[in-house]
Amino acid sequence: MTSINNTEGHYGVIAILFHWSMAFLVIGLAALGLYMVTLPDVGFNTKKIVLILYHKEVGILAFVLLVARLGWRVTQVLPQLVAHLPDWQKIAARFVHLCFYALLIALPISGWVMSSAAGIPVSFFGLFTLPDLVDSDDYLFHRFIELHKWLGYVLILLIFVHVGAALRHHFVFKDDTLRRMLP
Ligand code: HEM
Ligand code: HEM
Numbered sequence: 176m177t178s179i180n181n182t183e184g185h186y187g188v189i190a191i192l193f194h195w196s197m198a199f200l201v202i203g204l205a206a207l208g209l210y211m212v213t214l215p216d217v218g219f220n221t222k223k224i225v226l227i228l229y230h231k232e233v234g235i236l237a238f239v240l241l242v243a244r245l246g247w248r249v250t251q252v253l254p255q256l257v258a259h260l261p262d263w264q265k266i267a268a269r270f271v272h273l274c275f276y277a278l279l280i281a282l283p284i285s286g287w288v289m290s291s292a293a294g295i296p297v298s299f300f301g302l303f304t305l306p307d308l309v310d311s312d313d314y315l316f317h318r319f320i321e322l323h324k325w326l327g328y329v330l331i332l333l334i335f336v337h338v339g340a341a342l343r344h345h346f347v348f349k350d351d352t353l354r355r356m357l358p
Contacts, residue, residue, distance in 0.1 A: 177358045181251040185355050190251065193244040194356055200237045201279065204230060205331050231286060232300050238283035245276065257350045271337050278330045284308075285326060289319035 180187040186194070207230050214223040256265050290297045291307035292315040298304050309315060344352035 181254055183252060183255055184351075186254055187251065188358065189247055190244075191356060191358055193240065193247065197237060197240055197244065197279075200233060200240070201330070202334065204234055204237060205327060205334070207233075208327055228298075231290060231297050234283050234286050235297060235299055235305065237279065241276070241279045241283075254355055257344070257352050259348075259350070268340065271333055271340075274333055275330075275337070278326055278333070282323065282326050282330065285319050285323040289316060289323055292316035292319060 177185065177191070178187050179189055181190055207226060211223055211226040211230060214220055214226070216223070256268055260268075287297055287305065288308050291309045292312045294311035296304045296307055341353050341356075344350050345354075
């Protein structure tokens with residue numbers, strides 16, 4: 176049985192739950208983000224507005240989960256990568272993981288700044304409203320739309336690299352990489 180805590184050879188249950196729940200949320204957020212921006216702005220497009228509101232709330236939820244995940248992560252040993260990997264692949268894998276953590280901080284915060292600059296406060300599932308990070312500012316709003324978009328594109332590219340590598344390890348090299356992230 177998988178233990179609660181990480182071991183040298185396997186991720187623990189909590190890390191696994193964080194990984195898969197966030198993978199699901201983040202892929203959903205990226206897909207929803209790409210889709211909602213294709214909807215026309217003309218008139219009062221309720222569907223677009225509602226989808227953007229969901230995107231913002233779930234995006235903040237992902238941020239809250241990330242903070243909890245990092246808090247848990249620092250209390251845990253980091254499982255070793257499978258032994259046979261060449262050094263450059265070990266460095267590449269850890270670098271991609273590090274980029275994920277950085278992007279999962281930068282994306283929600285850039286989204287939050289974007290909303291504040293647009294003068295639209297971010298609500299968290301109707302429970303409370305987040306404070307504005309900056310004053311309304313049209314120039315900043317447009318800069319942050321661009322920034323958020325490019326951060327999103329980099330994230331999507333890295334997801335393809337990461338998932339491709341995980342599947343290759345599982346089906347081609349038949350090693351334990353994927354199994355270590357499964358219960
Ligand atoms: C991990 C979290 C997030 C991911 C992966 C993500 C991803 C994306 C992506 C891929 C787009 C489409 C960009 C484009 O093609 O133009 C987008 C748009 C957008 N996101 Fe996020 N996002 C996240 C969090 C947030 C948060 C927390 C907010 C606000 C509080 C937010 C606000 C927006 C808005 C307002 C747009 C539409 C921008 C426009 O009108 O062009 N996002 N997001
Ligand atoms: C849905 C397909 C996915 C698969 C099959 C997958 C698979 C894996 C595997 C096997 C590992 C362990 C790698 C190792 O230590 O050897 C891992 C780690 C990791 N994955 Fe994924 N992943 C997926 C999606 C994602 C997504 C969407 C994200 C970004 C939000 C992500 C972020 C991470 C991070 C940050 C780690 C490193 C965990 C740590 O050591 O702190 N994964 N993934």
